[in-house]
Structures are given as structure tokens and as C-alpha cells.
Amino acid sequence: MKFDLAYCLSLDDKLSIYDVRDLNFDETMEFDSAKEHFQCPNDACRSAFDAANVLGTFNAKNVNYMRTPHFKNIPSTRHVEGCPYVSLRTPASGLEMDGAESDDSREEHFPSELLLTRREYVRKPASPAVAADVMRDDPKPASAASNVEHPSRESAPDKTSVFAHPVECFVSNFEDKELLKRMPLKIGEHSAPYGSFFKKIEYLQDNKGLIYWGKIKEIKDYTQSFRIDFEQKVWFKQPDEAKKKPYSVNVYLSKKLIDNYRKRKAFLEEIKHAVDSDAELYCFFYGVTPELKQVPSKKNPEQTFGVFSANIENLDHFIIREAPGLAGK
Template identity: 70%
Template sequence: MKFDTAYSVSLDDKLSIYDVRELNFDETAAYDSDKDRFLCPNDACRAAFETGNVLGTYNAKNVNYQRTPHFKNTPSTEHIEGCRYASSHKPAAGESDDAREDNFPSEFVLTRRTYARITPVVDAEGQAPQAPAQTPSGRPPAAVSASDGTPDKTSVFAHPVECYVSNIDHKDKLKAMPLKIGEHSATYWAFFKKIEYLQDNHGLIYWGKIKAIKDYTSSFRIDFEKKVWLDKKPYSVNVYLSKKLIENYRKRKAFLEQIKAAASSERPLYCFFYGVTPALKQVPSKKNPEQTFGVFSANIENLDHLIIREVPMLE
């Protein structure tokens, strides 16, 4: 069976599989999931066995997102009788081992989770790249649940995105699952807005199919396939990723590997982002700088809140 929470021996804490993925690519933290040991998140079950009674991981270290990540039992993993994570659990009808993300967090926390037992890795100037983003109101960070089961909150953008993507053909489920971001509460279905309808509401998770990724060597522009209609005229939509934003990103190496591969890929890819809303701007024409044309555009402010990935359910 699959589950997305496990106990990390090295961190002495319970992590979601999405937390593990984040840590694997974080250049400011000395962490490698291959050197960690993951145990059953059930406290009573974990206490009944030696620390060698470990779990495996699926899709914990792939830079390019490949299907739903999860922890899994190995052939030698044991559980106490009645443990909900035992392999004897039979999937429900229509449930496969890795087809859908069923563990919906009810809150996406905008402040990145930190871990007391991880020592930050500093650069040559003694600085750690990109400090955790602060909540807009300046309130203390909300704690991410470390309960036995699935965390009720997550600070990893990939988690709610995977919940939406893997269930995109299950509209009723997405309309029933609640999600809170900052001061706003809605359902998963309402929070995710197709890029062509970005004028309908601000402060949502916008997404759409990528038309092209412009590689300017140290910066990038993501152009979307769909256009926004305003006053009966179509306008292109894009988001810009600045050189400074990328250079200061704590997952810079992994991000550059991913976006460069995406820029040259012929596979259908989609971009999801939160935190900015593209607005209509007038930009100069390359052929005639004295002339301008309209485009809906925005500068991404936090790469933690942007994902480029496939959406198999739409292809």
C-alpha cells in the first residue's frame, strides 16, 4: 500500500513524502533520503520493532515529476496487528498503488517548514540562499501537523497540486475537499483556476499548458498556450523568472535542470503557480520599439510556489 507520511530517523520527526522531496533538492540543508531511514508513522507500531524495520520511498529524488510520490512497505516491513499501514490493507475498488493522491491537506502554509536537526549549508560568503518566505501578514509561521496520519497542513506546493492533478477527472471530489491558503478558504476545485480565466478572481492557483519556455541563459519566460480575452481581443499570457530570483533559490541546481529540460522537451507540459496574478501590460515591439502591444504578464516572486510538470489525465 502507499502512504505519504513516515517517521524520519535522522530528523526525529514525521515527514510527508513531499517534505522529503523538498529536502533532497535543498542546497541549504545537508540531507539525502538515501541515507535516512523511514519507519512507520504509527507510534505504537514503530515502538514494537527495531529501527531496521524500514519503509521504502517512491519518486523521492526524481527532479522531473513522475507520478504520485509515496512511502511504501518493503517485503520485509512488519506492522503490529491492526496497524493501518500494514500491507494486508486491501485497496478500495478502483484504487491503484500510485494513480491518485488521496491525502488532501486542508491548508497550504505559505511559510516553509524548517527542521531543528538539519544544519544549513552556507555559501562562500557565509549566506544561505533564499530564506524562507514570510507570510504576508507577518504572523508567526503556522505549524505543519506531525500526527500519525496524513498531515492536515503542508508547506510544499507540490502536495496540493498533485491532489488536484491526479484527481482532475474527479470533479465532485475536488469540489468537496476544502483548502485554505492564507486568509482565504475554498475548495480545491475553486482554488485552481485555468490561466485563460485569470480575470475571474485574484489570489488563486493559476495553471495552464505551456506553449514555450524562452531561455535567456540566466532568466526564463514561460508562455502559455491559451490566451486571455479582454474587450473581445485575445492577449497572450506569460510569467517571467528573473536572474536574481533563480540565483538566490535554495533549489537552484534542481530547478535549472528541470526548466532547461522542459524548455527543450516536446512533451506536453503545464505550469502551476501561486502568489502573483498576471496583469495587462504594454510592452515595446521588437520590430518597432516605438509601438507597443498588450500582454498579461507577471514576475514570479517565489519559486517554491511554481511547478512545471506533466498532467497525464489531460493527454
């Protein structure tokens, strides 16, 4: 069984797996999921065991991934009878049963809103290791470690500040068009079903303020800055033209934007890997809409040509990744 929410002992809060990934790569905060203690998000179940009863993670630290990240039960994980997170692999008895859990199921937890302000965290004074030792010596309900009352939030949070979460929902459920039509998403003042909020790059003229995505044709590496060229073109008719014609689309990532990014190392690893990759890659971004611009020709600087272009303003809302399910779509 997989689930994307767990209680983090050191932060005394419930995190989604996407929160954990975000913290792992954030250079402004010390956090390593491999050293953290994650426990069952069900309050009653968690309080029945000591801090040594932990969950595992899948794809929490890989910068590039194709299979949906999640928390998972490990062979030693125990749950109380009736806990919704008891699974074939880890029943309440703690013994394994026939039937392996799948690590590559699609994302089932759809956040209804992408918050544009990042979530903030406050670490408890005691380290997870110290807390775990204390709990083993003097077992107490895990929830007693803090006087903070946790809301009953046993499914994924309804809202997220991590862009990768709604993107994974869209990518891993791409074939289920009816589901994407039913599930709502809100960003800022704009609300629409997932299927409508994610707009193919060639249709960017339909509406502004959406999540645009498309297959990458080429990544121009200028050493300290990058340009992403999309394979699909936008058909557009200028006032002085008789009919529509195709225009290339690209987005630009400046050196200043990258240098000031809190996850700079992870981002550079992500994009350098993309530059060297032969795989089909897709780009998703939010916050800017490419517009028609006139740029000088390299062969003849006195001449210009039109291209739909935009400067990315926030790398928290920008992703390059493999997405096999989108191939040919």
C-alpha cells in the first residue's frame, strides 16, 4: 500500500511526500529524509506504538523520477486493527502476506489548490534520533511528544504549495480523461478542472494563467542560463498577415534566477541531466504566458522574426521531466 502523507517526528507535523522532496533539496534548511522518522498519519494508530515504528519512502530523494513518489509500509511497520493504512504487506500482525505492494501506481491524492506561498516548517528542539531513543527507553504515545493537537487529516492535504504534486496527478492519470475532468484545481483566483488547467503549449492563446506544458525539442545550454525550445508551434495571424502561420515557442531561464534559487543544486542536476538525455522530455510551468516577440536573426541582425517567448520568474513552478504516458499526445 502506498500513501503520500506521513507524520514527521522532528517537525511534529504531517507532510506529503512532495513536502519531503521539497525539503530534501532546499539548501536553506537542514533536512534529510533518510535520517528522519516518518510514522503512520492515523493519530490513533501512531499513538499505539513507539517512535521506532516507522514508514519508508519511495522516490523521496531522486531529483529525476518517473514512478510516483510516496510513503510506504516496510516489513517492520505495524498498524492497529482497523487502521486504514494496514495493507497486504503489513497487516496489523506485522507479518508479511502474499501479494506485493506496487511502487508505480498512479497518484491518487489530488490537491484542490496550489498555494503560491511556500509552507513554513518549525523543527522541534530534540532531534529525531534523540526522540527515538527516549521513546524506546520510555515508550509513550507518539502524539504525547507535543501538546499540539493535530487535526484529523489522514488523507493528503487538500492544498499544496509544491508544484510537483498537481503535475504528478496530471501525468500519472493522463489516460483517465474523465477523472481529470472531475477533479478541481485552484491557483490564485483561477479555478478549473485538472484537464482544463493543464494547457498544451500550442494552445497557450486560449487563456492566460494556466499550467502550460509541452514536449521539449531542444534545451539551449548557455553555461549559466538556459532556453527551452518546444516541439509544438503556435498558429497565429498578425494584423498585416492574410492567414495564420506557425511560430516557435520557448521559455528562458536567467543566470540570476538560477543563482538565487533555494534548490539551485537540485535544479542544475535536473536540467544538466535533461541536456544530456536522449529520452523524450516534457516541460511544465506556471506563472508566465509566452507572448509574441520580435527577435533579431543571427544570420542577418537587421532582420527580425517572430517567436512566442517568456522569461520564467519562479523555478518553484517549473519542471522538466520524463512522462512516458504523454508520448504522442
